[in-house]
Amino acid sequence: MAASAKLLALCTAAVGAVYAAGYVYTQPSAEASGVSSHGSLGGNPSSSPSPSSSPAPSSSGSAPSSSASASSPTASKVTYRDGTYTGSGSNVYGTLSVKLTIAGGKITSVKITSYNMHYPSSFIYPQIANEVIQMQTYRVYNITGATASSYNFAEAVYYALQKAKA
Amino acid sequence: MQKQIAQERTTLVESFLLMGTVVSIRLVGEGSVADMRDSIDRAIHAMRSTEEACSRFDAASSLRDLCRRPGEWVAVPAALFQALSIAREMAELTGGVFDPTVGRALELQGFNRHYLTGDESDSQVPDAGASWHDIELNPDGMQVRLATPMLLDLGAVAKGLAVDLAAHELGSWPGFSIDAGGDVFVAGSDPEGAIWRVGIEHPLAPDSLLAQLELTNMAICTSGNYKRRSAENEAVHHLWDPSQNHSAEGLKSCTVVAPQAVLADVVSTAAFVLGPKRALSFIEEMDLAGVVVHEDMTVQMTKSMGGYIRE
Incomplete structure (x- = not known):
């Protein structure tokens, strides 16, 4: 297809072009500007190791949104201390926790450490719950669909970031 | 064995x-x-x-830095240069129906919140009628010049x-x-040593599947309007049609299979924005396999898609 030849060429070459330009993986701990005590293997400087440290379990989402409205729209003036921090969130459908890593003052990764939530389909689409065609889902590990939002995690990330604030 | x-x-x-x-x-x-x-x-x-x-969404990103410097040639990271090259090519292929300069329109519709910090972005880019034509790319030194102020998405x-x-x-x-x-x-x-199975989500019932595919060494991307809605206006979703100045209408989802995720992603998005009359033929013109789900739940697929569907 002549019309798509250039697009195909660009998409095929993109990964190679990024590496050719010098992209290299650097260990997050190496970036951490001289802070040696918070290695990626488990330094947990200020937060309690228990994921149950999150208050207000039933108010999922309210805390993050109120903080957002207070924050400045321009670049992050908030500074974070390097290290790893945990946060949890929950509502009546379950609980979840994240582990957030700060290196060089930046959020370098937010890992989901537990996720146990289930929204019944009748809650989301009551009109269709009974008409759903049952399909064999054995070995279906991945599902393609419209991009899911990470909204469920907002509360957990909020508490982890609160701990990271300098 | x-x-x-x-x-x-x-x-x-x-x-x-x-x-x-x-x-x-x-x-x-x-x-x-x-x-x-x-x-x-x-x-x-x-x-x-x-x-x-x-x-x-991140005011410290290279993209936001570029958008703060219209009219200048700016050296950008390779990932940004490649993404812009692909987006610009798709804009050209679709005659501007797909256009990466829609960032400000999306921001003003409330798609403006950083998912980690909760910070709301306000790029304050003036509406200068920018389009993809205003993105100039120079592969030498991976430089980009935005001829008109714009917020890229x-x-x-x-x-x-x-x-x-x-x-x-x-x-x-x-x-x-x-x-x-x-x-x-x-x-x-x-994990069991067999070919991967991937489900296509049912747009009306995200807990169930529209179909199951068997494939490997392939990417599968879906663009759909059934999850992300504007906080400002429930009728607005994140797949924007700049020619109508409104979110694209007529389809529930487009799924595309391609050897690269970036190709599957950009083609599924463009097909969605092109709308119900053109989506499937566009995927076919790109020589890719795909499934298109219309607003009334009519399902169309390319001939080549049959090779992936698990009966």
Whole structure:
């Protein structure tokens, strides 16, 4: 297809072009500007190791949104201390926790450490719950669909970031 | 025979928040679990780097820096240059129906909140009627010049590119899958030593499947309007048609299978914005396989899609 030849060429070459330009993986701990005590293997400087440290379990989402409205729209003036921090969130459908890593003052990764939530389909689409065609889902590990939002995690990330604030 | 192979293998699953969604990596390996974890860290780092270059929501991203300097030639990171090249090419192919300069329109519709910090972005870019024609690219030194003030949005491209970079980091293992909030890449064999099965979500009932595919060394991306809605206006979703100055209408979802996630991502997005009359033929013109679900739940697919569908 002549019309798509250039697009195909660009998409095929993109990964190679990024590496050719010098992209290299650097260990997050190496970036951490001289802070040696918070290695990626488990330094947990200020937060309690228990994921149950999150208050207000039933108010999922309210805390993050109120903080957002207070924050400045321009670049992050908030500074974070390097290290790893945990946060949890929950509502009546379950609980979840994240582990957030700060290196060089930046959020370098937010890992989901537990996720146990289930929204019944009748809650989301009551009109269709009974008409759903049952399909064999054995070995279906991945599902393609419209991009899911990470909204469920907002509360957990909020508490982890609160701990990271300098 | 296959079962014996499977027993020597380990499967590691880790999930992260990245690019506003949940990214899960499932790595099938033999040998050291520490090495497997290291590979996953590398893959996540590659995705995070792409995000730092291409995010519209992060005021410190290279994309936002570029948008603060209209009229100047700016050297940008390779990931941003590649994403822009692909987005610009798609804009040209669709005659501007797909256009990466829609960032400000999306921001004003309330798609403006950073998923980690909760900060609301306000780029304050003036509405100067920018379009993809105003993006000038110079491969020498990977420089970009925005001829008119604009806020770029590379949502349809950057996530796919990030998945491809992550796939590159995992490429030496017997099998892996990357699921970036619905953008899926599968390679090698699944945890049981068989070909991967990937479900296509049912737009009306996200707990169930429209179809199941069997494939490997392929990416599958879906663009749909049934999850992300504007906080300002429920009728507005994030797939924007600049020619109508409104979110695209007439389809529920477009799914595309392609050898690269970035290709599957940008073609599924463009097909969605092109709308019900042109989506399927556009996917066919691109020589790719795909499934289009219309607003009334009519399902169309390319002939080539039949080869992937599990009966």
